[in-house]
Amino acid sequence: MPSPRYHREIPARFRLEAGKCAGCGRVSYPARKVCPACRGQEMEQVKLSPRGTVVTSTVIHVPPDDFLNEAPYAMAVVETAEGARFMTQVVDCDPSTVLPGMEVDLEFRLIRKEGKSGILCYGHKGVPGSV
Amino acid sequence: MVARTGNRTLFQATHGPLPLSQRGEKRQNARSVSFGSISGTLGYPVRVPGDTTFVKRSWHQEVEMPGIVGYGAFIPRNRIKSEEIARQWGKDPATIQRGLLLKEKSVPGLDEDTITISVAAGRGALARAGIDPQKVGALYIGSESHPYAVKPSGTVVLEALGLGPEIHVADFEFACKAGTEAMSVALAMVESGRVEYAMGIGADTSQGAPNDALEFSASAGGAAYIFGREKLLAEFLHTYSYTSDTPDFWRREGEFYPRHGGRFTGEPAYFHHVMSATQGILDRSGHKPEDFRYVVLHMPNGKFPLAAGKRMGFTQKQMETGWVVNLMGNSYSGSSPTGLAAILDVADPGDLILITSFGSGAGSDSFIMKATELLPERQGLAPTVRSMLDNPRKYLTYGEYAKLREKIILND
Numbered sequence: 336m337p338s339p340r341y342h343r344e345i346p347a348r349f350r351l352e353a354g355k356c357a358g359c360g361r362v363s364y365p366a367r368k369v370c371p372a373c374r375g376q377e378m379e380q381v382k383l384s385p386r387g388t389v390v391t392s393t394v395i396h397v398p399p400d401d402f403l404n405e406a407p408y409a410m411a412v413v414e415t416a417e418g419a420r421f422m423t424q425v426v427d428c429d430p431s432t433v434l435p436g437m438e439v440d441l442e443f444r445l446i447r448k449e450g451k452s453g454i455l456c457y458g459h460k461g462v463p464g465s466v
Numbered sequence: 467m468v469a470r471t472g473n474r475t476l477f478q479a480t481h482g483p484l485p486l487s488q489r490g491e492k493r494q495n496a497r498s499v500s501f502g503s504i505s506g507t508l509g510y511p512v513r514v515p516g517d518t519t520f521v522k523r524s525w526h527q528e529v530e531m532p533g534i535v536g537y538g539a540f541i542p543r544n545r546i547k548s549e550e551i552a553r554q555w556g557k558d559p560a561t562i563q564r565g566l567l568l569k570e571k572s573v574p575g576l577d578e579d580t581i582t583i584s585v586a587a588g589r590g591a592l593a594r595a596g597i598d599p600q601k602v603g604a605l606y607i608g609s610e611s612h613p614y615a616v617k618p619s620g621t622v623v624l625e626a627l628g629l630g631p632e633i634h635v636a637d638f639e640f641a642c643k644a645g646t647e648a649m650s651v652a653l654a655m656v657e658s659g660r661v662e663y664a665m666g667i668g669a670d671t672s673q674g675a676p677n678d679a680l681e682f683s684a685s686a687g688g689a690a691y692i693f694g695r696e697k698l699l700a701e702f703l704h705t706y707s708y709t710s711d712t713p714d715f716w717r718r719e720g721e722f723y724p725r726h727g728g729r730f731t732g733e734p735a736y737f738h739h740v741m742s743a744t745q746g747i748l749d750r751s752g753h754k755p756e757d758f759r760y761v762v763l764h765m766p767n768g769k770f771p772l773a774a775g776k777r778m779g780f781t782q783k784q785m786e787t788g789w790v791v792n793l794m795g796n797s798y799s800g801s802s803p804t805g806l807a808a809i810l811d812v813a814d815p816g817d818l819i820l821i822t823s824f825g826s827g828a829g830s831d832s833f834i835m836k837a838t839e840l841l842p843e844r845q846g847l848a849p850t851v852r853s854m855l856d857n858p859r860k861y862l863t864y865g866e867y868a869k870l871r872e873k874i875i876l877n878d
Contacts, residue, residue: 349626405576427543443585443626444577455613
């Protein structure tokens, strides 16, 4: 990922900042300028709670080059209490146990390294819920 | 002595050893100084350029010290047992466990480093402090495994924690005492009145060469502390530092693993500095070992802190709560700060706590603090150290450990 784009995405990736439509209340993550539900353009900044529920998941056995050493690993669509959904890795557990309905906490982790000497890209990953 | 020029006031705290001959004189000159009474035009003590007069503050003065308003810790979930490492290198596990008193250690995942540990610990500290992150005016991170050689860990951490951009940030390095170094400076920034709150973090994903004694202890973890003046969880009473040039452990630029002087790391390094700093702060404060309910000394292995504590008159009961090394290893800059977090997790109001760090090279920082009435209600607002030691963990084989610690040479 080019550094400028990574930099622009810091609010969403580092702090889980999302956008909430003032008209219909739909939460978009990452934040959008136009609401995909009602096309309203008045958006309020909200912060997602750092936990959610797995909606659907899969296990990656043949990963992209940057993730070769992590396979097999679980990818999941996670929904937070605010209704925002996004795809993330779920780590620190057996990937086969990551199934719909699983509660996860969102922890700040290293997502990937930009090659051997490039920048380090951080964001959030799911881990088994603490409650 | 307080120097005043108009409404300008100069304040300087004394640190470090005081010649024995001056100690009596210092006590006689002791006077009560509160920060409110020496405030300068900006509401905090101001250094006046060119003015050679300064305040020498005695440790016996009744100075309103700032303290901890929030703390948090983080320990990765992966573990490797000492016997698994011993088996790999043909060593007797019982001898290792008996000699180093290490049962297992934490291991960072491929996606965990000093930055991610600092963020997790920092979030716990903010949760317990209950303050607006924007009011944190300084962030210091002590580590000997900052992920970048050039680019601060602190910039990533401040964005993730929602601090800044009006904030002073620096990464510190002083082997295993970089964490208390960060805490010392954060405390001083609040003490001086420069900032309302300051955060000091000690975190590491420690390195230890394969088949080296360090491999049994070098682990991952850290703790974060927010310092302030109001709603304290622990009031800081005294600080003291003791430092000399002692080449007991080092890592040259570009080298992957640290080197050490074997037995030289013991008496002239760890024991000399830890005991000198601890004795120094006891002398300055007038406290005796039995005054403390909890004591934590830096934990390079299980044996050293217990031996040093015993020599100075501390009991096992005083030391066992902060002695987390047997289950998590030595998280270098995170070691004694994590032990302190384990103590704060269970301390009662009024408990007196002593912490002494050690960083090779070499030096020690000692702090004395007292738990406040507010501490118990904040203890449960973030994960406790004990919960992270006891909750489900993944035990690794040596092969998995070598992969996660990137000890295996791979093609590009």
